[in-house]
Amino acid sequence: MKLPEGMHVLERGWLSSNNIVFIDKEKTAIVDTGYKSHEEQTLELVQNLLTGRPLDAIYNTHLHSDHCGGNRILQDTYPKIHTAVPEAEFRRVENWDARLLTFKATGQRCDQFHAEEGIKTNQKIRLAGMDWVAHCAGGHHPYSYILFNEQNGILISADALWQKGFGVIFPALDSWAGFKETRDTLDMIEAMDVRLVIPGHGKPFTEVKEAIEAAHSRINYLEADPLRNAQNGIKVLAKFLLMDKQRIKLTQVPKLLASIPLISVANRRYLSYGDIHLAYWTVTQLKRAGAAKVEGDELVNIEPAY
Ligand SMILES: [Zn+2]
Known part of the structure; x- marks a missing residue:
């Protein structure tokens, strides 16, 4: 149209x-x-x-x-x-x-x-x-x-x-x-x-x-199962964070995720993971979605061309 x-x-x-x-x-x-x-x-x-x-x-x-x-x-x-x-x-x-x-x-x-x-x-x-x-x-x-x-x-x-x-x-x-x-x-x-x-x-x-x-x-x-919305929300918020920083040291991911209030709240309410477990889960999800890759000791943003 x-x-x-x-x-x-x-x-x-x-x-x-x-x-x-x-x-x-x-x-x-x-x-x-x-x-x-x-x-x-x-x-x-x-x-x-x-x-x-x-x-x-x-x-x-x-x-x-x-x-x-x-x-x-x-x-x-x-x-x-x-x-x-x-x-x-x-x-x-x-x-x-x-x-x-x-x-x-x-x-x-x-x-x-x-x-x-x-x-x-x-x-x-x-x-x-x-x-x-x-x-x-x-x-x-x-x-x-x-x-x-x-x-x-x-x-x-x-x-x-x-x-x-x-x-x-x-x-x-x-x-x-x-x-x-x-x-x-x-x-x-x-x-x-x-x-x-x-x-x-x-x-x-x-x-x-x-x-x-x-x-x-x-x-x-x-x-x-509202856990599904929460998982999606955490992934989206983590992706925005990565897009802003472009590269994050893997050792920094737990602290950074924990510093975002909505991620913490959603994690506490629906996932109850420790900081390191949450970081591992999030990195795995972003890699699986093709939204990030790991290079050496860093998580690196993958941005689709517009
Ligand atoms: Zn919006």
Whole structure:
């Protein structure tokens, strides 16, 4: 399915969220800005598309650092830019509370940025001549928004729906919350007339019904034993850590993993491994997934080409 005029999807490697750039006569804007360690690449991609025009606005679907890690470099480059974040996070950004913003808990880096607006449920956002309606979509993140353009049946789904599944249900790592919200979000999407999904990660796709069915069976699988979601969460967080550092001495892995609060909490709650056992398990999992390799006494990141 062809994208409407003025809408561009920058599909990124798995660890940086896709960026959706909108360009029309009045305004240029981006939805989500990728991960901090890919910020230079983000800026270059955006500048290529804008051909000399400034970027006027940033909209973040949610404030995980793979979706807002490029905010700062874009704000530094385009000082007049207007930034909108989910309303519930607005004050936290104003006060730059890295604990409540979860960057500390997840061990992810994100440079401080500013915001001028809080995105509200049912808010209409005009981008490239189209009306996009923001819907709060809990599950992966309690304050994540998805954007729907009814006229073209296009959904910007962030991490609420991918072609195969959805993002880690982070709230379930340290509580029982998140499964119901994930299901509610899927039901909400099912009730929309979606014909094209632009996911936060991976290629845009039109097989919407199949994706929703796959997501439902995944939520059933995860909820039947929340250990599975916790294992997935630990692997993802460890991969982000490795992506940031690129190489980690194997002897340092136990301490580093233990220093990330959400990994510790999920381990205590679901796995109950000692630090060394957890490090061994995590390294094995990352190697098996092709996300890392061991060279000598170091764990080395493997980054897929984008
Ligand atoms: Zn996310």
